[in-house]
Amino acid sequence: MNDGARNLLVWGAEQLGVHLDPHQLGAFGRFADELKKWNRKINLTAIKGDEEIALKHFVDSLACCRMVGARGRLLDLGSGGGFPVIPLKIVRPHLDAVSVDAVEKKIIFQRHVGRLLGLHGFEALHARGEELAGRYAGHFDWIVSRAFADLPTFVRMALPCLAPDGRIVAMKGKEGRAEAETARPALTELGVAIVELQEFTLPLAGDGRSLIVLGRKTDKG
Numbered sequence: 001m002n003d004g005a006r007n008l009l010v011w012g013a014e015q016l017g018v019h020l021d022p023h024q025l026g027a028f029g030r031f032a033d034e035l036k037k038w039n040r041k042i043n044l045t046a047i048k049g050d051e052e053i054a055l056k057h058f059v060d061s062l063a064c065c066r067m068v069g070a071r072g073r074l075l076d077l078g079s080g081g082g083f084p085v086i087p088l089k090i091v092r093p094h095l096d097a098v099s100v101d102a103v104e105k106k107i108i109f110q111r112h113v114g115r116l117l118g119l120h121g122f123e124a125l126h127a128r129g130e131e132l133a134g135r136y137a138g139h140f141d142w143i144v145s146r147a148f149a150d151l152p153t154f155v156r157m158a159l160p161c162l163a164p165d166g167r168i169v170a171m172k173g174k175e176g177r178a179e180a181e182t183a184r185p186a187l188t189e190l191g192v193a194i195v196e197l198q199e200f201t202l203p204l205a206g207d208g209r210s211l212i213v214l215g216r217k218t219d220k221g
């Protein structure tokens with residue numbers, strides 16, 4: 001990753017309230033280098049330039065930091081090249097993270113990055129989200145996804161694996177609020193409520209983003 005991209009990453013992360021130390025910056029640099037190298041052979045991402053990777057993959061992934069604690073169990077459904085799970089693991093090293101994707105070559109890439117960066121408590125699993133309920137029933141404190149599926153589909157897949165007080169976090173573009181409104185009846189039927197909806201602009205790139213946080217409905221609503 002070039003100096004300009006590194007500066008963008010530091011600055012963009014700061015805008016989100018995340019301070020990156022030199023060790024973490026080094027990890028992001030190695031992740032970017034591997035992403036570019038592997039992307040020449042297997043299709044991991046359409047985002048190829050250093051600056052774009054820094055903003056549209058790394059800073060964007062870090063946006064959901066504020067919704068996730070420092071310790072606990074995290075699942076990323078449909079994580080592709082490792083987003084948002086690997087950036088989250090870099091800045092929240094004590095999270096126990098499971099990353100799932102249906103495409104094996106993407107999971108092989110993530111395992112490679114996990115080994116290279118020495119990420120402990122990181123498991124990349126080649127599976128479909130629909131298959132996880134048996135192994136991970138009620139297991140995760142946070143289940144996240146970025147650019148994965150429509151809200152009811154994601155929630156239906158995530159819910160069996162969610163701890164009783166767990167949270168589902170959907171990372172969406174600027175259309176997130178409208179999608180949440182449309183999905184509200186289906187979500188109610190699933191026994192889930194929108195706990196929080198945050199809209200923000202990706203630093204510098206200016207693209208609209210939204211974070212939709214969901215939890216099980218309680219008797220109180």
Ligand SMILES: C[S@@+](CC[C@H](N)C(=O)[O-])C[C@H]1O[C@@H](n2cnc3c(N)ncnc32)[C@H](O)[C@@H]1O
Binds near residue numbers: 078106147
């Ligand atoms: C648009 S990509 C997003 C990847 C990553 N989250 C990101 O933001 O860069 C969606 C990913 O979901 C995976 N996927 C689609 N359906 C899936 C399923 N049912 N279970 C697991 N992964 C799935 C695809 O293989 C793909 O890697």
